[in-house]
Amino acid sequence: MGRPSERLTDQDYANLLSSRAWLRSFLWWSEQRAAEVGLTSAQHQLLLAVRGHSDSRGPTMGELAGYLCTRHHSAVQLADRVERLGLIRRNRGRAGDRREVRLTLTEAGRLKLSLLSAAHLEELRRLAPLINALLELPNRSGRFLLGPLGQPSPP
Numbered sequence: 244m245g246r247p248s249e250r251l252t253d254q255d256y257a258n259l260l261s262s263r264a265w266l267r268s269f270l271w272w273s274e275q276r277a278a279e280v281g282l283t284s285a286q287h288q289l290l291l292a293v294r295g296h297s298d299s300r301g302p303t304m305g306e307l308a309g310y311l312c313t314r315h316h317s318a319v320q321l322a323d324r325v326e327r328l329g330l331i332r333r334n335r336g337r338a339g340d341r342r343e344v345r346l347t348l349t350e351a352g353r354l355k356l357s358l359l360s361a362a363h364l365e366e367l368r369r370l371a372p373l374i375n376a377l378l379e380l381p382n383r384s385g386r387f388l389l390g391p392l393g394q395p396s397p398p
Contacts, residue, residue, distance in 0.1 A: 293347065304346075
């Protein structure tokens with residue numbers, strides 16, 4: 244992080260506060276929904292990472308760690324706890340390479356995630372106008388701060 248190339252305005256700070264407050268509020272809401280079905284936020288994120296992964300064999304531990312923004316060994320420990328709850332299963336790689344472990348959901352894991360996901364999608368739909376407004380904040384040059392799916396707009 245360097246020095247800002249332009250002076251920030253009071254409105255810039257108000258926009259940052261608004262967006263961070265919204266994000267924190269949504270994450271708190273999400274934690275409460277997870278707790279209602281007996282999960283922590285991290286366990287919910289793990290289930291979502293398994294179900295949302297593009298490879299039907301499930302994510303590897305390394306991919307899971309990336310989704311969770313954590314270290315490999317922390318992802319393994321979390322997966323251990325979720326497996327003990329009966330929500331995921333580990334699938335070993337080919338007989339010649341047992342180092343590769345992929346995770347899949349059990350029926351119980353699918354059910355819990357389905358309950359949470361339906362509520363989350365409903366809440367995101369309710370908040371869509373606010374999300375869209377935040378994504379459409381133009382910068383000083385008139386370009387939008389964020390483009391499709393929240394990616395930074397090209398210069």
